[in-house]
Amino acid sequence: MTTLAAGVEGSNPLLNIIIFAAFVLITLVIVFRASRNTKTASDYYAAGRAFTGPQNGIAISGDYLSAASFLGIAGAIAINGYDGFLYSIGFLVAWLVALLLVAELLRNTGKFTMGDVLAFRMKQRPVRAAAATSTLIVSFFYLLAQMAGAGGLVALLLGVEGKGAQALVIAVVGVIMIAYVLIGGMKGTTWVQIIKAALLIIGALVITLWVLGKYGFNFSQLLQAAVDKAGKAGQTLLGPGKQYGATGTSKLDFLSLGIALVLGTAGLPHVLMRFYTVPTARDARRSVVWAIVLIGVFYLFTLVLGYGAGALVGPDTIKKAPGGVNSAAPLLALELGGPVLLGLISAVAFATILAVVAGLTITASASFAHDVYANVVKRGKTSPDSEVKVARITAVVIGALAIGGGILANGQNVAFLVALAFAVAASANLPTILYSLFWKRFNTQGALWSIYGGLAITIVLIVFSPAVSGKSTSMIKTADFAWFPLSNPGIVSIPAAFILGWLGTVLSKEHDEKKYVEMEVRSLTGAGAEKAVSH
Amino acid sequence: MSTTDTGGPPDTSDTVWERAHESTEFRELRSRLRRFVFPMTAVFLLWYLLYVLLADYAHGFMSTKVFGNINVGLIFGLLQFVSTFVITGLYVRYANRKLDPVAEKIREDIEDGPAKEQA
Numbered sequence: 001m002t003t004l005a006a007g008v009e010g011s012n013p014l015l016n017i018i019i020f021a022a023f024v025l026i027t028l029v030i031v032f033r034a035s036r037n038t039k040t041a042s043d044y045y046a047a048g049r050a051f052t053g054p055q056n057g058i059a060i061s062g063d064y065l066s067a068a069s070f071l072g073i074a075g076a077i078a079i080n081g082y083d084g085f086l087y088s089i090g091f092l093v094a095w096l097v098a099l100l101l102v103a104e105l106l107r108n109t110g111k112f113t114m115g116d117v118l119a120f121r122m123k124q125r126p127v128r129a130a131a132a133t134s135t136l137i138v139s140f141f142y143l144l145a146q147m148a149g150a151g152g153l154v155a156l157l158l159g160v161e162g163k164g165a166q167a168l169v170i171a172v173v174g175v176i177m178i179a180y181v182l183i184g185g186m187k188g189t190t191w192v193q194i195i196k197a198a199l200l201i202i203g204a205l206v207i208t209l210w211v212l213g214k215y216g217f218n219f220s221q222l223l224q225a226a227v228d229k230a231g232k233a234g235q236t237l238l239g240p241g242k243q244y245g246a247t248g249t250s251k252l253d254f255l256s257l258g259i260a261l262v263l264g265t266a267g268l269p270h271v272l273m274r275f276y277t278v279p280t281a282r283d284a285r286r287s288v289v290w291a292i293v294l295i296g297v298f299y300l301f302t303l304v305l306g307y308g309a310g311a312l313v314g315p316d317t318i319k320k321a322p323g324g325v326n327s328a329a330p331l332l333a334l335e336l337g338g339p340v341l342l343g344l345i346s347a348v349a350f351a352t353i354l355a356v357v358a359g360l361t362i363t364a365s366a367s368f369a370h371d372v373y374a375n376v377v378k379r380g381k382t383s384p385d386s387e388v389k390v391a392r393i394t395a396v397v398i399g400a401l402a403i404g405g406g407i408l409a410n411g412q413n414v415a416f417l418v419a420l421a422f423a424v425a426a427s428a429n430l431p432t433i434l435y436s437l438f439w440k441r442f443n444t445q446g447a448l449w450s451i452y453g454g455l456a457i458t459i460v461l462i463v464f465s466p467a468v469s470g471k472s473t474s475m476i477k478t479a480d481f482a483w484f485p486l487s488n489p490g491i492v493s494i495p496a497a498f499i500l501g502w503l504g505t506v507l508s509k510e511h512d513e514k515k516y517v518e519m520e521v522r523s524l525t526g527a528g529a530e531k532a533v534s535h
Numbered sequence: 536m537s538t539t540d541t542g543g544p545p546d547t548s549d550t551v552w553e554r555a556h557e558s559t560e561f562r563e564l565r566s567r568l569r570r571f572v573f574p575m576t577a578v579f580l581l582w583y584l585l586y587v588l589l590a591d592y593a594h595g596f597m598s599t600k601v602f603g604n605i606n607v608g609l610i611f612g613l614l615q616f617v618s619t620f621v622i623t624g625l626y627v628r629y630a631n632r633k634l635d636p637v638a639e640k641i642r643e644d645i646e647d648g649p650a651k652e653q654a
Contacts, residue, residue, distance in 0.1 A: 221603075254590075520565070
């Protein structure tokens, strides 16, 4: 590969576009068909709670295996070896928090949003406003990461080089996503996730078998090939420390990242909202089991994909390609199966971004319409119809913001933005969810302190971290106002939010015993929980 | 304390929830759930933390080759996958046997019970 001017050499942009257009067309037809029954608020937000556990589990894995997982982790393993693998372990183990502590109790207690659960036994308006604020912020960071990733991906796959043309593609992605959400609601969005997850996992399986086949299904031999291809520094790919092992600070940074990853997942609003799409807590449990298996298996595939890309394409070629680290998996596909396989993998990667963005948009719009509009502004006195109308308008606004933000954030580090969303989710949301489900004494002031406190500490630490200023890899390279040494704030912000939640609680005398009793019985037994809608 | 602005789902009669909450069945359900999920959460978080700390601070140990190019770190990492799958399986079995039947009984008592004010 000598010239990379027009995207990846050997890539056929027209073929890529045709495959991608076919995916969009097929999913739009399915979304249209699925949406014929979307009438009530429960349909729009929670797909009538009519999905089965396995279906929802596949959709969750579709939601969770974002472009950052697929392209980012494979690329990180190809370049940094073992350190890339560490991400996937944090992302996977995190699901046990959701399984054991959150999913079922949340499904039993809430209706549509995280705010439903947090505000259950608190003063409704302040807690819902706080929950919605945090939901919108986490979703927006996550959204930005996906849209920023789309720009880089476009450069790589379609050979679109100019920033203007990339902006156009980001806008097209955004408009398609808005269409999914407006037409299909949660049901349509869920089907897009399911289709995408199936394509992604099958695609990764095919490439994994292909790579392993080349090395006689001997993983050790694959590792050797990756080591040989990387040249003199090759051995370091196999052990930890290549990326994070340099200094004491970078080691601490990694520890901090590890904590945020494992505690962040169960606080991601778009993951939490998926638990409402099934009829019972038992189905919520089954969905998490399916999600854990699919996500676990997928991450094992990425291990092979990453080292395979290292062995067959080589770290130097990957780094030089447009899209950099993110191009490892597509380049591997090209190496193995030529332009057709590259086209298929590219379409899957696009579909991934599209589906995740749609999931985030519906979550953010639901939180705004249900928590802010219906309960804070209208004080619970509004019709479900007008609530859904507001949700649809919000979806368009968020979509437009995501397009604008994505164009501005084009070229930013995708993994960093995702890690940021995880840090906020782990600091602001998880402590509040756990306290409100398990701590009897917890009250309104405690909830507000842990949400706003966690949010503020996380964001302040990030703004004054080397991720934003002072280093060659920072967002703002020309200035240096960093005083917090770590790029990942979790190690400070998560304990701080737990302490604030406790402190706020004990400093207030408020306690609603009746609501607490009701919530505990509901959450453990599912009595009075929202039922599925049958059409 | 003010709870005048609690919206949310329609209230069933308070006594229904309180009666259920006081019942020995409910107490048993709660303690069964907590007896399983709290220790298990501690176990997997400590096990994960051990792994992260080793990967972070014990590079030499993690890079020790066991066979071929497979080193301690890779085996440790794969064991995290195994433990996640095993804990998932254990919980599902426990929930199916020990939690669901009790929860179902209490739920039926509440929803079909004499006080049928459920909206």
